[in-house]
Amino acid sequence: MASEDVKTNDSAVSKIVNLAEEAKLAKADIKPSKYQVYSICKSLVAGGVAGGVSRTAVAPLERLKILLQVQNPHSIKYSGTVQGLKYIWRTEGLRGLFKGNGANCARIVPNSAVKFFSYEQASKGILHLYRQQPGNEDAELTPLLRLGAGACAGIIAMSATYPMDMVRGRLTVQTDKSPYQYRGMVHALSTVLREEGFRALYKGWLPSVIGVVPYVGLNFAVYESLKDYLIKSKPFGLVEDNELGVVTRLACGAAAGTVGQTVAYPLDVIRRRMQMVGWNNAASIVTGDGRSKAPLEYSGMVDAFRKTVRHEGFRALYKGLVPNSVKVVPSIAIAFVTYEQVKELLGVEIRISD
Template identity: 85%
Template sequence: SRTAVAPLERMKILLQVQNPHSIKYNGTIQGLKYIWRTEGLRGLFKGNGTNCARIVPNSAVKFFSYEQASSGILWLYRQQTGNEDAQLSPLLRLGAGACAGIIAMSATYPMDMVRGRITVQMQTEKSPYQYRGMFHALGSVYREEGFRALYRGWLPSVIGVVPYVGLNFAVYESLKDWLLQTNPYDLGKDNELHVVTRLGCGAVAGTIGQTVAYPLDVIRRRMQMVGWNNAASIVTGEGKEALQYNGMIDAFRKTVRYEGVGALYKGLVPNSVKVVPSIAIAFVTYEFVQKVLGVEMRISD
């Protein structure tokens, strides 16, 4: 699913960090055509390898962290209430999920940071490729900018987890309850929604959650580019200096001052467009691999 929507993901990042003094991409369609014309097919998938490589450790840490956080929160909840048979409420599960998301994101953040730079870098006569791949990028950033550089933009990423996960959960549950009560177009049966309907609810919830937390994602990407001396013209602009940010608040302030509030939503269109196909492809692939491996567990489990 990541690979299928990789061109939209790259387009989103390029729009997020694009310098207003050197506009190359005026929109999603024009931007994709420009990449195809200037960089070819491979250009559409730049940074996707690092993005896919990040999935395994991120998922492993996330599941392990969720189990540990759930156990710890449940123990504290039982101690506080004095009820040894108490179970986690939806709100407490939300808290455990947020903890797991933050821990997993933090553990793999350097991979996300260099993925952003690999995605953005462009080869020109004056600016050859600086990073040859994920490991080369990690080593280069560490040697040239220090360990802390690998975590630039970490704070807005952590803060963004709260509204994203919270809204995701709240919208999904509310939408699901409304559909079960009204049951329009016979979308449910026996007080349970069809799988496709639940996927649709997830897509809507994900889109709303991402939209609200999106400005934090823009700031994260921009902070990741700070200190990159050999950044291509997409970041600095021809003959222009890239803006330097002293922190998250400073990045917000300068972005709004020089580009307006709308700059906080650059790249939102390709980001929203990729939600539905990404979820659909993930589901179809899951079902196919499930049959190949002979796994009995269903999505609803």
């Protein structure tokens, strides 16, 4: 009996040891390797560089777009793209053209890094779930799946960096003639928190969430779908050795940016106007004559849409669209191509959806 008890105990101990070893192996599998960590870091760096380079290249147009979006309709200072840029140059000089770009880059670098990385992970996750369905075991990413992955990436990135976008908008709007100025992003964040509360940092968040779905989603979906089409059909000799040239990829990015921003632009206008509520010190919304009306207050996204259309007409929802279109075409194109080129230089796979 004693011998049998010993054998039973040995068997139990052996099972426990085996289970412990299996648990260690499972834990090792779950724990990311150094290669995986380096790959993630490289992907984040590539996304951040892409965002910083693309936004700096079009910073003057970005500032003019915001000024056009929020200017008081009773005191027009910026009547068009060329006139607006000339006016900023004449009144504020070169620094005026890039005002707010530092804050913009401080926001867009982490935003872009999170957005590209989130898209890669979301596309893998969505494709994995899609392949679990019967008959889809060998399925590839479709434009609709890419749209969903892009929407997820846009929401995650926008929500993570929204407070910086909010104060960046205010920094961009203020001029030397404003009665009160933020000294920088940190000062703006602390001032808004102190004077308007935490919720003020997320003014306009809802239209941003709704707008980011078609905007970022279409950017990724159109860009990748165009690339796939060109690689598979090889029209006009644009593709060599299953790789697209830089110029062709820039064209794909330009098309993607144009489609996305055209669909989502009205929501961007409403978001920007909601961000300005409670802050009446921007010169662009303070009129110089005694006849001007006070800036409108909005109780929410629907109210902002209604009042904008009622007081300024439907065209007001597309104020700043021309400079934004001129900006988006190179900006999105540069961002996609820079991201892929930096990943290639860092030794990470080039394809975004890989």
